[in-house]
Amino acid sequence: MSIIFSEREKTFILHTKDTTYQMKVDDYGFLLHLYYGRRTEGCMDYLLNYADRGFSGNPYDAGADRTYSMDVLPQELPCQGTGDYRSPAVIVKNTDGSYGCDFRYRDHRILKGKYHISGLPAVYAGEDEGETLAIDMEDPVTKVQITLLYGVLWDLDIITRSACIRNAGGGKIYLEKAQAACVDWLYGDYDLISFYGRHAMERNVQRIPVAHGAHVIGSRRGTSSHQYNPMMILAGHETTEDAGSCYAMSFVYSGGFKGEVEKDQFNQTRALLGLSDELFSYPLETGDVFHVPEVVLTYTNQGLSRLSWNLHRCIRDHVCRGRYKDAPRPLLLNSWEASYFDVSGDSVYELAKQAADLGMDMVVMDDGWFGKRNDDNSGLGDWYVNEEKLGESLGSLIQRVNDLGLKFGIWLEPEGINEDSGLYREHPDWVLSIPGRGPVRARNQLVLDFSRKDVVDYIFGKICDILDQGNIEYVKWDMNRSLADCYSRETADQGRVMHDYVLGLYDFLERLIQRYPDMLLEGCSGGGGRFDAGMLYYTPQIWCSDNTDALDRVRIQYGTSFGYPASSVGSHVSAVPNHQTGRMTPLHTRGITAMAGTFGYEMDPGKLLPVEREQIREQVREYKRHEMLIRNGRYYRLTDPVKETAGAWEFVAEDGSEVLAAAVVQEVHGNMPVTYIRLKGLPEGCWYREERSQKVFASDALMEVGIPLPEQTGEYRAYQMYFKMLES
Numbered sequence: 001m002s003i004i005f006s007e008r009e010k011t012f013i014l015h016t017k018d019t020t021y022q023m024k025v026d027d028y029g030f031l032l033h034l035y036y037g038r039r040t041e042g043c044m045d046y047l048l049n050y051a052d053r054g055f056s057g058n059p060y061d062a063g064a065d066r067t068y069s070m071d072v073l074p075q076e077l078p079c080q081g082t083g084d085y086r087s088p089a090v091i092v093k094n095t096d097g098s099y100g101c102d103f104r105y106r107d108h109r110i111l112k113g114k115y116h117i118s119g120l121p122a123v124y125a126g127e128d129e130g131e132t133l134a135i136d137m138e139d140p141v142t143k144v145q146i147t148l149l150y151g152v153l154w155d156l157d158i159i160t161r162s163a164c165i166r167n168a169g170g171g172k173i174y175l176e177k178a179q180a181a182c183v184d185w186l187y188g189d190y191d192l193i194s195f196y197g198r199h200a201m202e203r204n205v206q207r208i209p210v211a212h213g214a215h216v217i218g219s220r221r222g223t224s225s226h227q228y229n230p231m232m233i234l235a236g237h238e239t240t241e242d243a244g245s246c247y248a249m250s251f252v253y254s255g256g257f258k259g260e261v262e263k264d265q266f267n268q269t270r271a272l273l274g275l276s277d278e279l280f281s282y283p284l285e286t287g288d289v290f291h292v293p294e295v296v297l298t299y300t301n302q303g304l305s306r307l308s309w310n311l312h313r314c315i316r317d318h319v320c321r322g323r324y325k326d327a328p329r330p331l332l333l334n335s336w337e338a339s340y341f342d343v344s345g346d347s348v349y350e351l352a353k354q355a356a357d358l359g360m361d362m363v364v365m366d367d368g369w370f371g372k373r374n375d376d377n378s379g380l381g382d383w384y385v386n387e388e389k390l391g392e393s394l395g396s397l398i399q400r401v402n403d404l405g406l407k408f409g410i411w412l413e414p415e416g417i418n419e420d421s422g423l424y425r426e427h428p429d430w431v432l433s434i435p436g437r438g439p440v441r442a443r444n445q446l447v448l449d450f451s452r453k454d455v456v457d458y459i460f461g462k463i464c465d466i467l468d469q470g471n472i473e474y475v476k477w478d479m480n481r482s483l484a485d486c487y488s489r490e491t492a493d494q495g496r497v498m499h500d501y502v503l504g505l506y507d508f509l510e511r512l513i514q515r516y517p518d519m520l521l522e523g524c525s526g527g528g529g530r531f532d533a534g535m536l537y538y539t540p541q542i543w544c545s546d547n548t549d550a551l552d553r554v555r556i557q558y559g560t561s562f563g564y565p566a567s568s569v570g571s572h573v574s575a576v577p578n579h580q581t582g583r584m585t586p587l588h589t590r591g592i593t594a595m596a597g598t599f600g601y602e603m604d605p606g607k608l609l610p611v612e613r614e615q616i617r618e619q620v621r622e623y624k625r626h627e628m629l630i631r632n633g634r635y636y637r638l639t640d641p642v643k644e645t646a647g648a649w650e651f652v653a654e655d656g657s658e659v660l661a662a663a664v665v666q667e668v669h670g671n672m673p674v675t676y677i678r679l680k681g682l683p684e685g686c687w688y689r690e691e692r693s694q695k696v697f698a699s700d701a702l703m704e705v706g707i708p709l710p711e712q713t714g715e716y717r718a719y720q721m722y723f724k725m726l727e728s
């Protein structure tokens with residue numbers, strides 16, 4: 001049993017294999033947080049301390065006791081208006097216009113299996129893999145109720161948090177903030193690790209000490225964004241990849257978010273993660289229910305590699321779904337960097353022939369095939385096949401591709417619309433824009449109002465009409481701008497639109513995967529602008545970045561690896577000079593870098609030399625041979641590519657039987673010192689043979705000293721080493 005309630009102490013103890021989470025209902029019915037960390041036993045309410053703290057308010061029912069203050073106590077659900085002046089998880093605006101809520105414990109249930117959340121993505125687990133704790137709380141005055149949901153995945157050291165807010169009172173209220181996860185630490189000093197970026201350079205790693213004040217990350221863009229990823233880590237100052245305490249919080253949501261870490265006046269730390277409270281004022285009529293999107297928590301005292309591994313397993317096995325969750329994914333050739341908008345049936349067919357000849361599985365027709373779409377200024381929203389441009393019907397093209405023994409995939413951007421489109425001319429009111437003002441354009445496009453069911457239904461119908469025209473086995477779902485002037489003509493409550501937009505998106509995606517269960521979806525938002533655990537519930541892989549430069553990808557994939565498994569990382573080999581950076585890197589290096597994800601190509605192989613084509617054939621064979629090790633192996637970051645000469649990583653089979661290690665040398669200088677790539681996570685006292693060199697190494701030596709890379713005589717060389725464990 002992983003969830004224990006002690007009637008005597010009124011404590012809830014959540015155990016996973018190696019962690020413990022504890023909370024307590026106190027005498028006033030507040031739910032106090034006691035502990036989250038390494039696995040331990042016993043009631044830990046001795047950590048609580050009470051003192052008369054100046055300027056810290058006391059709840060009315062504490063009477064004359066000035067030592068009791070929500071401003072100081074660690075809480076599961078800090079609410080605005082209770083005398084806690086730190087950042088709250090929940091803010092309610094009541095019927096009478098007052099702000100504030102005061103939730104007290106009423107009841108709880110311990111349930112088999114992990115809870116689901118209606119209309120939202122969430123971690124799932126079988127009855128024998130997970131347990132749920134539901135704690136019912138109520139504001140005795142307004143009768144607003146909240147059920148806090150805790151999901152415990154024992155084996156994975158994962159605890160999830162969500163909540164369900166019900167307006168059981170009389171009259172309309174507004175949720176002004178609703179965040180699922182708050183972790184309060186009474187003790188300790190931490191670093192915050194977060195992941196910032198920009199289009200074509202996502203998820204750079206920033207590690208800063210948590211100091212007094214609040215550090216806030218988030219997105220007000222309506223998508224999780226290139227700029228900050230909705231995942232953050234709190235780690236001890238001494239914590240490294242291999243040792244030390246660290247916590248991760250990952251938001252299973254694809255819209256605006258807010259992550260806050262605050263060190264308070266008593267050196268206590270609070271971390272919050274959840275919905276952005278800007279442009280958020282969600283109405284709840286009597287009887288209405290609001291589901292708060294989920295946050296995944298994990299802890300380890302074994303360093304950042306292990307923390308990532310916990311998240312990788314959770315997302316790979318308990319968030320991603322569908323036919324391709326465990327099956328090999330089609331190795332694809334995408335038309336974008338090969339021909340951009342200049343696609344035709346013949347150009348795609350030529351790519352397909354190349355792909356077939358080189359051993360790949362699928363050709364993907366990217367942007368440019370529909371409506372009047374010769375550049376990004378027009379056509380978006382007109383979901384009919386431009387047969388004139390293609391020179392044939394979609395069905396005939398797909399058939400021709402299938403006849404080559406190849407699968408066919410297609411690009412879509414269902415949420416976007418150009419003003420120069422039939423759809424916009426017909427339904428100018430279907431976009432998000434403020435009446436009376438010119439709409440904010442980005443990439444010269446607007447955003448459809450996905451908070452409206454009629455809009456979602458219409459686009460869904462149009463997209464199905466396309467997908468029914470042939471054997472389409474893959475969709476790249478793109479979204480190429482941030483939301484800005486987010487006004488919906490269908491509601492009086494504009495504070496709900498940003499969230500309802502995401503619910504509309506999820507509804508569409510859910511319907512799509514139900515209708516086409518065998519189709520593989522790849523998420524995309526100008527590359528990795530919506531790379532989050534929410535999208536991964538629908539699209540088991542996401543195009544990691546529009547930047548296909550191998551060197552930049554080493555860094556982007558390094559940052560991405562902290563929170564997301566390689567199975568989710570779309571990564572392709574592209575042409576040189578690279579279209580984003582102009583850099584020349586060897587084809588071998590591009591191949592090795594792209595193999596740290598779901599592999600494919602993004603170029604016209606017809607333009608290559610025979611020797612390069614042969615190299616691609618070899619890469620395709622190599623990836624297919626190692627795909628399941630890459631997908632299921634334990635991932636280790638072997639270096640920090642921002643600080644070290646080489647970017648290096650490794651996949652180790654869970655039983656240690658095989659290892660795939662890769663290194664990309666990022667700079668070359670005269671008379672260079674030798675770089676050693678030290679392996680990690682191998683069983684001690686074993687022997688391994690490296691395939692290419694046929695040399696035999698002791699696992700301990702590989703982990704202690706590593707493999708010296710050869711002398712560097714060219715730029716950006718890369719090395720991939722495959723080790724097999726020897727019987728004795």
Ligand code: GLA
Pocket residue numbers: 336366367376411478480524525526527543546
């Ligand atoms: C976005 C995607 C690219 C490509 C283009 C098409 O930028 O990230 O991969 O699909 O759109 O317009």
